[in-house]
Amino acid sequence: MNQELAEMTLREDGSSGEPLPDAVPVPRSMLPHLSETAILLDIDGTLLDLAPTPREVWVPPGLAETLKGLLMRTSGALALVSGRSLNDIDLIFAPEQFPAVGGHGAEMRLSIDSEAVASHAPPMDKELKRRLAAIAKLSPGILLEDKGYSLALHYRLAPHAEKAIYEAVSLIRADLPNAPIEVLPGKCVCEIKHAGFNKASGVLELMKHEPFKGRRPFFIGDDVTDETVFAIMPDLNGLAFSVGRRAQGVAGHFDEPRDVRSWLAHLLDDEQGR
């Protein structure tokens, strides 16, 4: 077990009687550390249950309030870290807004009342985008998500098309070997984005600024794209937790997004009960 994590009490603090996932610090043991902690949370598959399409995700009652409460208790050091654009994140959580790293590190907002302070995302070349977008015509059910600086081809409704999508993307890349792009495999999605940033670069940037600066990050994520953040946690003296599977390099894992939500609610309850 991670030595740092071992310093926190593991499993069962007994306050609610609910079992907690293995190897996740019990909320009460984090209380003394909240003023030194930055809570960083992935969205899809971590905070929210996966849905058939990106538009169908649903924020369960109480979650936005929990996040707002923890944002307050950490003096603003809570941020969403997502592949979604900031606009999309705001639509999902409307009317609430949260500090966030969006678009896999392309965009960042440090506080709820500030504008995005960094955009490392040049718009994707139009011709390239047109060619990538045409891949959606390979099969009914492939959904195109255009984030401006990246393009996602979703095949959750057309799982048989996965191989054809990746092959078509490879052909386009072979045609353009010098294009500064990378392919991100996500959950039933193939995303093509500019190669100059990722979630880890976004988090490193975020952690340079107040109120995040100098705090110990506590990151929860579920996807392949979150692995870049898992990997930098030791450099930031942070802790990473995965969802659904025990990813490499994490200190523990949650089984499902609802366990993450209940853990966060628990953390806030305990803090308020102090």
Ligand SMILES: O=P(O)(O)OC[C@H]1O[C@H](O[C@H]2O[C@H](CO)[C@@H](O)[C@H](O)[C@H]2O)[C@H](O)[C@@H](O)[C@@H]1O
């Ligand atoms: O970094 P995240 O916050 O986890 O965002 C990753 C991608 O999430 C969205 O797609 C995924 O969630 C959809 C809704 O559950 C699901 O239908 C899809 O299959 C998943 O890939 C979002 O649409 C992407 O832009 C994000 O990159």
